[in-house]
Amino acid sequence: MAGQVQRQTGVALWRQIADRIRQAISAGAYDETGMVPPEMTLAVQFGVNRHTVRSALAALAQEGIVRAVQGRGTLIERKERLNFPISKRTRFNSGIGEQARETRGLLLDHGEEQANDEVARWLKLAPGTKVIRLETVRKADGRPVSSATSWFPAARFAGMPDAYETTESITRAFAELGLSDYIRATTEITAAHAEAADLSALELTPGAIVLITKAMNTDLDGVPVQYSVTRFAADRVQFTIEN
Structure with missing residues (x-):
């Protein structure tokens, strides 16, 4: 994934982050762990607060791409197309x-x-x-x-x-x-x-x-x-x- 997201583009920050995480999952970036990086790690990577990252992950969860697992983090739910x-x-x-x-x-x-x-x-x-x-x-x-x-x-x-x-x-x-x-x-x-x-x-x-x-x-x-x-x-x- 690339670094910080672009502000003032007309596209909400959480949408940009969701797109990048979705693309990373499709590219197999997290295949070794099967987990999306922790919210704080993503917040630092993208230069946003944890609430923005949480909104992006919530959108991906609604699509069925990821699932929050208590005590573990965010699990990649579906990788096969x-x-x-x-x-x-x-x-x-x-x-x-x-x-x-x-x-x-x-x-x-x-x-x-x-x-x-x-x-x-x-x-x-x-x-x-x-x-x-x-x-x-x-x-x-x-x-x-x-x-x-x-x-x-x-x-x-x-x-x-x-x-x-x-x-x-x-x-x-x-x-x-x-x-x-x-x-x-x-x-x-x-x-x-x-x-x-x-x-x-x-x-x-x-x-x-x-x-x-x-x-x-x-x-x-x-x-x-x-x-x-x-x-x-x-x-x-x-x-x-x-x-």
């Missing part, structure tokens, strides 16, 4: 595979709307063309892993909301609607602090980091069938890029 492969045929259920006993796909909202410029560009449609929008959350063993907004050409996939709600799977929903196979054409990956909607959907605390993918799937003829913006909880998932 789910490995999520991104390949020619990226699928949530098969990608998670045996890493989770149960996976679920929940439909939060849906609607038919006109494609804006971004959606139209990804789906290779004229702006204003009707598309189906889904808002979904994927869970593994009851824990939210990703939150996604997906768009589909309405002329071809008007029944997508019902199919997804029934099957809890994009792949199975496509199959019900007559598309037996599809491939991942493009994936862009960035990272950011979680916004309010994702804090709720992914059960995160302010300051948490999400990995964001923008992805386009096509049918086997190369015609776009889905554009998705997916936010993954960064402390729960790591990506593997496969050829």
